[in-house]
Amino acid sequence: GNSVTQMEGPVTLSEEAFLTINCTYTATGYPSLFWYVQYPGEGLQLLLKATKADDKGSNKGFEATYRKETTSFHLEKGSVQVSDSAVYFCALGLTQGGSEKLVFGKGTKLTVNP
Amino acid sequence: KAGVTQTPRYLIKTRGQQVTLSCSPISGHRSVSWYQQTPGQGLQFLFEYFSETQRNKGNFPGRFSGRQFSNSRSEMNVSTLELGDSALYLCASSPGGLAGARNEQFFGPGTRLTVL
Numbered sequence: 721g722n723s724v725t726q727m728e729g730p731v732t733l734s735e736e737a738f739l740t741i742n743c744t745y746t747a748t749g750y751p752s753l754f755w756y757v758q759y760p761g762e763g764l765q766l767l768l769k770a771t772k773a774d775d776k777g778s779n780k781g782f783e784a785t786y787r788k789e790t791t792s793f794h795l796e797k798g799s800v801q802v803s804d805s806a807v808y809f810c811a812l813g814l815t816q817g818g819s820e821k822l823v824f825g826k827g828t829k830l831t832v833n834p
Numbered sequence: 835k836a837g838v839t840q841t842p843r844y845l846i847k848t849r850g851q852q853v854t855l856s857c858s859p860i861s862g863h864r865s866v867s868w869y870q871q872t873p874g875q876g877l878q879f880l881f882e883y884f885s886e887t888q889r890n891k892g893n894f895p896g897r898f899s900g901r902q903f904s905n906s907r908s909e910m911n912v913s914t915l916e917l918g919d920s921a922l923y924l925c926a927s928s929p930g931g932l933a934g935a936r937n938e939q940f941f942g943p944g945t946r947l948t949v950l
Contacts, residue, residue, distance in 0.1 A: 754938075763838075763924055763941035809877065813937075819889035820865060820928060822939060824877035 722747045726810050726825035733800055733832050741795040741828045743784075743810035752813035753777075753786050753793040754822070757806045764809065767795075800832045836861065838927050838942035846948045852913040855945045859906050859927030866908040867939060868900060871922040880923075883908055884930045912947075920949045 727742040745753070752771045756764040768777030773788035782797045793810060810825040839858045847853050859866050868880040879892040883902035900910040906927075912919055926939035 756941075761943075763943045764926075765941070766938050769938060813939075816890055819882050819884070820867065820930070820937060820939070821879050821882060821890055821892075822867070822869070822877075822926075823879070824869075826876045 722751070722812055722814060722823050724810050724812055724823055724825035726808075726828050728826075729807075729828040729830070731828060731830045733830070735802055735832055735834050736799045737832075739795070739797040739800045739804075739830070741808055741810075741830070743793045743795065743825060745791050745793065745810075745812050747791075747812050747814070749814070753784070754811040754813055755782070755784055755793070755795050756809045756811060756824075758809065758827070759806045767808070769813075800830070802832045802834050805830055805832045838925055838940050840923075840925050840942040840945050842945060843943065844946045844948075846950065847915050848950050849915055849917060851915050852911060853915060853947060854909055854911045855923055855925075855947075857908045857910075857925030857927075857942060859908070859925075860940055863927035863929055863940070864906055865928045865930035865937075866902055866906060867926045867928075868908070868910050869924045869926065870894075871924060871944070872920075877924070880910065915949045917949050920947060922946050 754769045755767040757767045768779045770777040770786035776785045807827045809827045812823040865884045867882040882890045886902045897913045902908045922944045924944045925942045928937040928939045
């Protein structure tokens with residue numbers, strides 16, 4: 721089946737530290753891959769996406785590369801800020817009979833301390 | 835452009851009651867999806883509507899239903915509420931069309947349902 725595995729949290733870092741959140745997936749066909757972020761009390765916001773193998777998505781200093789050979793889409797940021805504290809979700813985007821569907825990982829809670 | 839709006843933001847119901855949640859997508863978006871978020875199960879897909887037709891449904895009991903109107907607004911209904919239905923219900927919209935899953939889905943703030 722289709723599934724996403726994310727590294728377990730929570731993750732606690734100091735400001736300006738390097739961030740990696742691992743994400744691997746199992747999917748049939750050619751999914752798109754997304755990272756969404758959820759701040760307390762809010763819905764999900766798209767952080768970045770990649771729609772085919774070797775694509776690199778980037779936004780606000782975050783990056784992730786769609787690796788088909790390792791079925792991975794790891795999120796990285798070189799220097800985190802307190803404002804990056806949130807829950808991060810890796811997701812597969814699937815097209816099934818014309819329909820769009822997202823399959824999410826469990827989420828990784830990130831806390832950045834000053 | 836206004837974002838995805840969901841009403842109400844908070845609901846408290848008792849077991850056995852039914853509830854209707856509403857979602858207004860971004861103007862011009864024709865696809866609306868619903869997701870349930872709980873601490874135990876995470877984010878799970880409920881269903882997706884496009885041009886008033888349900889195109890896909892997740893693995894939820896028949897108590898969960900939805901519909902979409904001609905202006906793309908959508909409602910979901912949960913009948914005979916159970917304690918386990920307590921969750922954040924998120925609505926997402928996208929343009930739909932040929933780009934399919936390459937489209938970004940834009941999420942609303944959610945409706946927090948508490949079943950007592």
